Amino acid sequence: QVQLVESGGGLVQAGGSLRLSCAASGRSLSSYAMGWFRQAPGKEREFVAGISRSGGSTYNEDSVKGRFTISKNNAKNEVYLQMNSLKPEDTAVYYCAARSRIVSTMRDEYDYWGQGTQVTVSS
Numbered sequence: 001q002v003q004l005v006e007s008g009g010g011l012v013q014a015g016g017s018l019r020l021s022c023a024a025s026g027r028s029l030s031s032y033a034m035g036w037f038r039q040a041p042g043k044e045r046e047f048v049a050g051i052s053r054s055g056g057s058t059y060n061e062d063s064v065k066g067r068f069t070i071s072k073n074n075a076k077n078e079v080y081l082q083m084n085s086l087k088p089e090d091t092a093v094y095y096c097a098a099r100s101r102i103v104s105t106m107r108d109e110y111d112y113w114g115q116g117t118q119v120t121v122s123s
């Protein structure tokens with residue numbers, strides 16, 4: 001079992017930055033590919049970014065390329081999402097998720113989820 005806890009969300013103006021963290025306990029994240037997803041009101045949960053078990057490969061959804069960066073510190077058992085140049089359309093609850101296989105963009109293929117952290121971007 002892996003327990004995931006996100007932090008770092010908040011209210012920021014458009015153009016600003018936030019850094020989300022996801023702390024894991026129970027198992028080493030070196031055994032898991034990780035993903036960040038987000039869910040806006042009335043919308044389905046969508047893939048934002050993913051990182052391989054080693055941290056050597058990353059993947060980004062098109063709308064966040066060049067603005068968001070996912071990283072992983074297996075020694076600290078943490079995953080991060082650095083979000084720059086934030087836009088109002090980035091407003092959502094952000095979730096981290098763990099998968100014991102390779103990175104996937106499909107939310108149903110993840111085994112463990114955190115409780116989410118709210119990100120609100122004002123215009």
